[in-house]
Amino acid sequence: MSLLAPLALLSALIVGPLIVAMYLLKLRREERRVSSTFLWRRMVRDVEANAPWQRLRRSWLLFLQLLILILLAIALARPFFLTTGISGRNLIIILDRSASMAATDVTPSRLEAARRQAYTLVEQLPEGGRATVIAIGGQMEVVAASTTDRRQMNDAIRSITLSVGSRGDLSQALALAAALSAREPDSEVAIISDGNVQVPTDILVPATVRYFPIGQRGENMAISAMTLQPGPAGQMLFVQVTRYGSAPVTRRLDLYLDGSLFNAYELSFTADDAPGSSQTIIADIPAQVRVAEARLNSAPNEDYLPTDDRAWAVSQADSSMNVQIVGPGNRFLATALALLPGVTVTSATTAAGAVDPAPQVTIFDRVVPETLPTGNLFFIAPPRSTDLFSVTGVVEFPLLRPAPSAIEGQTPPLLRNISVSDVNVLRAMRVEPGIWARVLVEGDGSPILIAGEREGRRIVVLAFALQDSDLPLQVAFPLLVSNIIGYLAPGSGLEASQITPGQPLIVAVDPSATAVRVVRPDGRVEAAQVQDGQAIYASTGMLGPYLVEQVRGDQVIEQRRFAVNLFDPDESSIAPASELRVSQVSGLQQAVTREQVGRQEIWRWLAVAALLVVVVEWLVYQRTSLAYLRQRFRHMLAARRQSA
C-alpha cells in the first residue's frame, strides 16, 4: 500500500495536538457552588476505588476523536493498492459486446463481468481523467466520447447490451482509439473482451494497450449450419453441430417443424474428437414445411453459450425471381440462368413488351432501349451510349485484369471465386462510366466490368459480347452469372434467406403492394421501409425466423421468410484468449495483460469508517441522555404493563 498525497499526514500532526489541547482545556471543569460537598465527598470516596477505570472512560471521547482524526488524515493521504488496471489519464475502453460475451462461464455473464471491469477502470481514473467508451460487436458504437463525468461513463457502460450481430471487430475501434490517443498524451487503451475478436494487423496504436481477458472456459456446442433445400422427397434438412470444447459430451438435438416436434437425435463427441469437430444430420422432411427449428437441449456445465443452441431454416419452395433477357437471343446466358434455383427467365427481342410481373432484373444483350425500364439492369456489350454511361469506341484484344482498386482489401462479391486473367476477349466496347460506377475488371485501360448503384437501382455493365470471348466456355462463367444475379437481385436464392444478425432484410417489392410488414420472431409486427422497389428492414438483431409480407389492401400478395442465425464459428468458440496481438508504437506487439499498474484507492472506505466513528463518538457523548431515555422508556413500559 502506498500513499498518493503523503503530505496530508501532516494535517494529523497539526490537528492532533489541537484536539488534545482542547481536551485538556475541557478538563478544567465548570465550577459550581453547592451548599456543601459533604454528600459528594462521601460519594467520590466510593468512586475513587475504581478510579483507573473512571479515567479510562473519561478519555473515551478523546480516543474516538483521535481515531476519527487518524482515519481522515489517512483518507486525505489517499492510500491505494496496486491492482491490474490502468495508469493513464485518458482512457479508451473498448468493450466487447459480441455474441460470445453472453457466455455464462463467469456469473452472471461475461458481459456483466466486462462491465464490472469497466467500472473498476473508471474508478481508477485519476481526478480529471477522461474516458471514451467504445462498444464493439455488431455495429461499433461510441457510447461515451471523451468525457470527464464519471456518472456519464458509468451510465454509458451500463447501457451496453449484447449484440449478436457480426463478430467483434477491433480494427475500427482501434483506429478510432489510435486517433484519440494520438491527440492526447498519457493515453491508454483498455480492451475488455474474451479475445474472440478480429485483430487488425495494420494499426499501430500510439498508446499502451491493455487487455483485460474475460471468461474462463471454452466448453460450447453450437449449431453451426442449417439449411432447408428442395430434395427428392419434398425437402431436405441439413444440420451441422459443432463442439468447440474438448470434453466428451452427449447432447440431444430436437428438431421442430413449423413449431411441433418432429424428431430428436443423440449426438455424442468423445475426448478423441478434436475441438471444432462437427457432426451432420440430414433429414428428409415434407414439402409443405415452412420453418424448421433445431434446438440443442441445455446442459449447464457442458455449454456456456446458449445463444447458438438454436437455429432456424426456412423453406424456399415458393420464392421466385423474374429475369428478362432483351436481345437477339443468347444460349449461353439462358443456360447459365436456368441453373440458378428460383429464377424465372423471360425473353424478348425488345424492351417494349411490358412483362407482368415486372422483372427484377433486365438483361440487355447487345441492345440498348430508348427508355430504360425499372428494376436493376445488366448491360452486355452496349452498342451505344445511355444516360448511365457513354460508349466511345471499340477495344481490340484487351488483356483483362482485376482493377487495382479491387486488389486492395477483399475481393468484391462479383468476382468471388473467379479468375478473369485467363479470359480471352476479341473485341470490347470502350465504355466511359459515370461516377456511380466502380470498375472491377479493366482491359488495356478501358473498363471491362463495372458495377454500381444509381438512383436506387443496381447496374452492371460487361463491355464485351459473350460470343466475342471464351468466357462462356470457362468454369468462371456460371459463377459470374450467379454472382451478378445475386448482386442485382439481393434477397433471392438460398443464400439470401439465411442471414446473420444485424444484416438487413432486402426484398424486391411488387409495385402494386401498398405496404410491407415484417413479423419478427417474437411475434411483433413492424412495417418495413420501402424505397425504389425494395423493402429494407434492418433491426434483425434477434435470432429466429422472420416473415416479410407484401400487402395490397387487405390481401397478402407475397410472403418471404428469412432465418437469422448465429452461424459464426468465431463467436461460438468461446474459449477466451489470454493474449491479444496489438501492435503499439512503443514496440510492443502484444496488449499488456496482468500488469499491476492500476491504483485502487481506498479513501472512500476510510471516510465511511470515520463517519461511523463520528456516530459512535456522538453516542458516547450523549450517553447520559441515552441512559435517561432508556430509563424513561423502561418506566413507560412498566407503567403500561401495570395498567394492562
Add this chain to the structure above:
Amino acid sequence: MSSDHPTDVSLVCHGASVTTSSAQPLFDSAFLRKLDRLTLLTRRAMVGNIQGERRSPRRGSSVEFADFRPYVHGDDIRQIDWNLYARMERFFLKLFVAEEELTIHLLVDNSASMDWGDPHKLTYARRLAAAFGYVALSTLDRVTVTAFAAGAGAQLRGVRGKAGALPLFAFLQRLQPGGSADLAAACKRYVRTAINPGPLILCSDLLDPHWEEALRALGSRPFEITLIHILAPQELRPQLDGDFRLLDAETGEAVEITADLETLQRYLEHLRNWQESIERFCHGRGITYVQVDTAQPVEEFILTMLRQRGVFR
C-alpha cells in the same frame, strides 16, 4: 406602609404582612390567624420560671387538684384542707398542679450552607422559626432564638407574650447567613448556657460531618427536641450533567465530579442512606425528626405535616 420605612419592623394584622427591611414578608395575616389556633405540644411537664399556661411538675395554684401532704411549720395556712381536718383531725395541705410558662428554644442554623437553594433554605428556616415562635408566644410561652454561625448578639433571649412577636420577627429578619459554623460546637455551647430546658426546635440542613455529635450534645439535657431537616430540591434531586468542580459554600473545599446518570444515582443512594441514618439516630434518642423539602410551601408544611407528626395541635 412598611416599604416607606425600610428599617421599621411592623406586625400588621389586617390586610398587610409582616415585613422587614430587606426580605420578603415572613407571613401574611391570614396565616398568622391560622397559627393562633395552634399549640405546641409537649410530651411531658417541664419547669418554668413564672406562672404560665403549661402544666409544670411543680405544685402550685391552679384549679387542678394534685395531691395532699401533711402540714409542716411555715406552710401557708390558706392551703389547709379544712374538710379533711374535720374528718382526720390532722392538718393536710391540698396541693394543686402548677401552671407555668415554657421556654421554647429555637435553634436556627444560619451557616453558609443554609444560604443556598431555590427556594432559599435560610428563608425557609426563618419562616419556620417565626411560626414556631409565634405559636409559642401566643400560648404565653417564653421563646429563645439562637443562630449558630454568627458571633455575639445572635441570640434573642426570652421574649414573652404576643408583644414579643415583633422583636422575634425583627430578629429573624435581621438574621444574616454566617460563614462556616461548627454545628457540634454550637450545640454544645448552647446546651451549657441554656436555662430551663424545654421544647427545642432545631432548623438545620445538618450538612456537617459532625451532625451526630451535635445531636448527642443536645440530648444530654432534657430538651424535647424536634429536628426539622431542611434540604433544597437541588440537594434532593441534583440536575447536573457534565464535568464539574463543586465548591463548598462554607469551606471552599472543591470536589471534582463527572455527573452522569450513574453518578447521580449513586448520590441519591448516599442521600437516602444519610437521611435514614439520621432518622435511626433520632428515633433512638426520642428526637422528632421531620424532613422538609423547601419546594413545599411553609404554610402547608406547618399546617399539615407538623400537625400529623404531633408537633402542633
